[in-house]
Amino acid sequence: MAVKYRKERIDRGIKARCDDIFALTSHREMLYLLLPRALPVALLLIFPLLQGVVGLYWERVVTFSCVIGLLALSWDLMAAVGLISLGQAFFFGVGAYIAGALNYYFGLPPIVTIPTATLAGALICTLLLLPTLRLRGIYFALFTLVLPLFFMRIIEATKILGGTVGLSSLSPLPNVWVELYVPIIALLVFLFAYRRLLFATDYGTILMGIRDNDRAVMAGGINIYWYKAQIVFIASLPATFAGAFLTHYYQFVGMPAFALDYSILPLACAVVGGIGTLAGPVLGAFILVPIFEALRAFGTLRVAMYSLALAIFVVTLPEGVFHYLRRKYHQFERLVPIGVEEGG
Amino acid sequence: MSEPLLKVASLSKRFGGVVAVDNVSFELEKGGALGIIGPNGSGKTTLVNLITGYVKPDSGKVFFKGRDITGLMPYQVANLGIARTFQLVRPLYSLPAFKNLIIPLCSPRVKKLRGGRYGDRDAVALDLLEDVGFERDSPVPYKLASSLPHGYLKRLELARCLALRPELIIIDELFSGMSMSEIASTISIIEKIREEGVTLIMIEHRLRELFKVVDRVIVLNFGRKIAEGTPQEIVENEEVKKAYLGAEVI
């Protein structure tokens, strides 16, 4: 009789040994735990030091990856509460224009405009999205989809804030170190802050509860709308920051700040990287953005391809790359025969 | 006599053409236990939804400790001290059982009553689970809520209510789906809750078990209150028998 097999997944030995304080018993175990966390962070922090060597192209790629990573991180935090944003470009554009306007009309330097734009932008975005928080999730998605398109058309029609031409000759960033380090550090700070908030506090437990079953959370005496509003504000910060930063990086702000690219890319990064993990979307950004830049020759076809890939990913691999990698790291698979033969 | 804890005055609600609750009034004094019974579709759950703020009444008022709470949001009602369970249990599936209780422990009400920081709450949650019958030193409290059997989920609902430190608990069909032994242990849990001074409202179909626990019963049929009294009086009431069994019985 043929023996049938089934697939079995078991934690690796080293994972089992690391599960408690025993992780401190040997260097190998400590390395196992630290490596996946420390290595990417170390790489990111060292990268700017190579600035003269790697060339402008790679500098731009890393910077842009950080920017998209910030947008993707922002998206993931909102998604963790059940708010799906189809328009990260909205937050990005608001931050970009506030920074640009402060610089252009009032002559304020980047050190002032960027933080102001980040905070004020987050506040404005939250206020505009407030009406949707009481409603079904689809209204939030709808509104975030519609707002950047609206703002683009308003600017085009009323010609305010530079109209179709935009505001140019804005102040640049002080030096190349700032250009490279600021987005990287911002990304890491937000990433670790959010991970702590979501996974290591009771606040985070409440957030996950809201995503799961908001009525049950309400029955527990929690004002879910206030929490949702807080999260929209907190999650907007990296996105508005990204917009403000890029305005001074390019020394220009215009209608393209609300472009669809800034909405689709972070979404794709989150889906590919792994929704809900916070680190996943950032990982996704560092995978997808370099590819995106490399495909520059294709022009707008890129967006089409990314959108299509996004749709396919959502359907076929919803858990994302991060979960897959993590599983592979911690567990291995083997085939086990079903049924017990005599003896045993 | 002092104010009743809960006073419901002429609550009514219709959904489209259907009258769900029709001019229902009752009072409940502190420390009492009230049962609400009635055939399916008689408006029991809607009545609870009206009291706890999930549905806004068309007319009528609800008073809790003398204060008008009609139309308040569900979380405001909860923070005033009214906890409720759901007929279709609503745990937070992706979280472990004890983490489910963290949420009410973070509510403004509990924060005011006990304070506490992160880490403290886990211990409180585990204590609460033990109170409702989860085995203490077992992996059960740490399991994901999605993997718990039905009886445990019902008790988790109850724990969620207790976590809020309520003055009034409204339980919607606690015994349904439980085995006889589970019901017996649950009844002793409920009796313990009552001893601590918590007022109780229970909606139930299993009348024999219910009548062991409550002092008074009201009966709803087609949204109207058709009877009120002690369990003994209700059992002998002709209207109630007709409502449950149909007019042709005797």
Added chain:
Amino acid sequence: MLTSILVYGLINSVILALITLGFTLTFGISGVANFAYGAFYIFAGYLTWTLLNQLGLPYFLAATLSVIITAFLGFSMYWIFLMRLRGLVLSEVIATFAVGVAILELFRWAGFVTYEFSLPYLVKGSVEVAGVVVDLQRLTIVAITAALLLFIWLFTRHTKIGLSFRGIAQEEYTALCFGINPDRTAALSLAFGSAIAAVAAIAVLPLGVISVNTGYDVLLIALAIAVIGGLESITGTIIASFILGYAQIITATYLSPGWMILVYLAAILIVLIVKPSGLFGKFKELEERV
């Protein structure tokens, strides 16, 4: 002046209603918010243009083929992408949005952006209505919309498919008990909505030029009207179209045409604050979903 506002307002409103109808229908029947709606609209336009100019087909053949092919596109989008995501509302939204953007940007890349792309008028010439000059094309649009509404009304009351649409829309679980296949009905609802989008495209696009940005605009319009009128209600769509249609014309006449877009934004914000489920929406706010 007043009569011209009345007449142009009416026509504008009908155009808006026609554009939105397909979206509302799909959502009302199967709860699928088709964020690729604008893409389908433009797809139908380009397809018709291609059939007319590249293949030289006669007008009505091209138009009919477009409607059928667009309907098929909607059907397959459901079958390929959405069937697996059934019930995960937010994944559905991401998927349809992504498909929509993919289609639109594909057209943009393929170069469909110049002024050559326009559809011919169905009827040429103009006529006077109540002292106001109106071109026949616009009147035809009104006629088409009325006919379409009548068709939908009859279809959903007297055909098996139509009745199953209403059944699923009203109470999905009960409809399942009657043997109505929800996947098939949802796919058909998408096909239906896309077909209506195609009809709208063929009727309305001749008034201007087919451009990729119109695709986004159409989605914007459909979403705005759907939110105001109630996401799933056809009556709401019509009423909201009239409100917005007239508001637009009045703004354009007394302020400047550039401010029309603000009308949309203001209307949506007001509705969301005052009556979030829309004028005729069924589902109320979060708490009332008992």
